[in-house]
Amino acid sequence: MLDVEVAYAAADDQLLMALQVPLGTTAMQAVKLSGIAERFPDVDFPQCAMGIFSQVLAAPAQYVLAQGDRVEVYRPLLADPKEVRRLRAAKAARDRKVS
Numbered sequence: 001m002l003d004v005e006v007a008y009a010a011a012d013d014q015l016l017m018a019l020q021v022p023l024g025t026t027a028m029q030a031v032k033l034s035g036i037a038e039r040f041p042d043v044d045f046p047q048c049a050m051g052i053f054s055q056v057l058a059a060p061a062q063y064v065l066a067q068g069d070r071v072e073v074y075r076p077l078l079a080d081p082k083e084v085r086r087l088r089a090a091k092a093a094r095d096r097k098v099s
Helices: 027-034 081-098
Strands: 002-009 014-021 049-052 070-074
Touching: 002 027, 014 027, 027 049, 027 070
Parallel strands: 002 070
Antiparallel strands: 002 014, 049 070
């Protein structure tokens, strides 16, 4: 058995669950075993990006966990960070012209 964690943070709630899984368990299987879907029923977890300690996994259903891994489930971005920075810079430029 392996000791792993599954983490998910919604806008208003978060979960960090420690669990033991059999050797050979994948990241996707650990998410299913954690029961996280029952706590956050509106989230389509198989469609969410996942990572191990901030390293995004290309194929969570194929990544075999190691002792101590933390599976992080990422929620979709509400806004593109590049677009937000562009809008903020444009606003700052407008504000400088007005002053």
